[in-house]
Amino acid sequence: SIHVLILAGGAGTRFWPASRAARPKQLLPLLGGEPLLAATARRALPLCARGGRAGWERVWIATGQHLVAPTRAALPEVSERRLLVEPAPRNTAPCIGWAAATIARDDPEAVVVVLPSDHHIADVPRFLEALGAAVASAQGGAITTIGVRPTHPETGFGYIEVEEAAGEEGAAPAQPRRVRRFVEKPSHERAAEFVASGRFLWNAGMFIFRAGDMLAAIRAHLPALAAGLDEIDRAAALGPGAEAEAVLRVFPGLPAVSIDHGVMEHVAGLAVVPGDFGWSDVGSWQSAWELADKDERGNSAPAGSVLIDAHGNHVVDLRARAAPDDRRVIALVGVEGLVVVETDDALLIVPRDRAQEVKHAVDALKARG
Numbered sequence: 001s002i003h004v005l006i007l008a009g010g011a012g013t014r015f016w017p018a019s020r021a022a023r024p025k026q027l028l029p030l031l032g033g034e035p036l037l038a039a040t041a042r043r044a045l046p047l048c049a050r051g052g053r054a055g056w057e058r059v060w061i062a063t064g065q066h067l068v069a070p071t072r073a074a075l076p077e078v079s080e081r082r083l084l085v086e087p088a089p090r091n092t093a094p095c096i097g098w099a100a101a102t103i104a105r106d107d108p109e110a111v112v113v114v115l116p117s118d119h120h121i122a123d124v125p126r127f128l129e130a131l132g133a134a135v136a137s138a139q140g141g142a143i144t145t146i147g148v149r150p151t152h153p154e155t156g157f158g159y160i161e162v163e164e165a166a167g168e169e170g171a172a173p174a175q176p177r178r179v180r181r182f183v184e185k186p187s188h189e190r191a192a193e194f195v196a197s198g199r200f201l202w203n204a205g206m207f208i209f210r211a212g213d214m215l216a217a218i219r220a221h222l223p224a225l226a227a228g229l230d231e232i233d234r235a236a237a238l239g240p241g242a243e244a245e246a247v248l249r250v251f252p253g254l255p256a257v258s259i260d261h262g263v264m265e266h267v268a269g270l271a272v273v274p275g276d277f278g279w280s281d282v283g284s285w286q287s288a289w290e291l292a293d294k295d296e297r298g299n300s301a302p303a304g305s306v307l308i309d310a311h312g313n314h315v316v317d318l319r320a321r322a323a324p325d326d327r328r329v330i331a332l333v334g335v336e337g338l339v340v341v342e343t344d345d346a347l348l349i350v351p352r353d354r355a356q357e358v359k360h361a362v363d364a365l366k367a368r369g
Ligand code: GDD
Pocket: 007, 008, 009, 010, 011, 026, 062, 063, 064, 086, 089, 090, 091, 092, 095, 115, 116, 117, 118, 156, 157, 158, 159, 184, 185, 202, 203, 204, 205, 206, 260, 281
């Protein structure tokens, strides 16, 4: 059987003031109507059961205790039993290991497709085609990732060196390749070398494996995590109460490490499926504007906004709008390339090309206490 695990516990400050501790990026409707998390789950559902009700039984969400209520509200289709609630944030290796252990109890051969909750995918059929190839690769015993052709020396991604030089993908069906090495978040200098070499792909943050294979890799490279998972397993054999108690006791002490650093950089025999499906990690307000629907002057703004001689602006209104007679209007006159974000308690105005600097506002507010 095939299961999907969506990682939905991340924080993040690049979408301030929309993102907050209680409402991180994956819970925001950054690109249209639904939160990124809900879009992720709906997109991946066909992998589990070719659609239909049974599919939701194989969709798992890993998130933090403080995000349970908004996560359930964003995705009511996922039952409480499929919510892996982390009592403390420990990065991605522990929650991936916990999911693998839980799924392996029923079926160690089950394939788990791990997906980030906060990305955008333009071409869903090609995305599903790549993941189909990755599932087949995982069924053959290889921990498999999805690789995206790099366009610039980004230092916020992992890089995957393929064994043979990557050729042109074009419309050819996605085929798994053997991985020479996996390098998580290199320096700018190394990233530039990797991109220039033509042998590297960006890691899209998706991991596909048989549950038992991931547990074996964790046992080999993160023994402290394996020991903690064993303890949870032993408790699970006693019943759900004992399991929940063990999670509360054990999880906060698990090593806080990403799957990339903790496992992927060390494990041999990895495979990567190159995917060309319009992938974006939606890393800033700038990329949200790039992906948004825009008018003929390049403005993305809520209906009803007044735009006069305004060009290339990104206007976002995330106020809760509790009052039905709230008719506040946003008007832009004679401005270009701005990001304007309104929430119930903050207003952000920043040039689009400086959107990354929003984190300085977050730092300034933190310093104020
Ligand atoms: N449940 C849970 N618990 N989810 C988490 C946690 C956690 O403690 N920490 C992060 N996540 C979720 C995030 O919400 C996101 O969906 C996903 O896991 C990846 O975490 P990020 O924090 O966004 O990782 P990253 O972007 O720095 O790096 C990863 O993604 C890149 C592609 O976007 C790595 O896999 C890189 O190699 C990769 O290139």
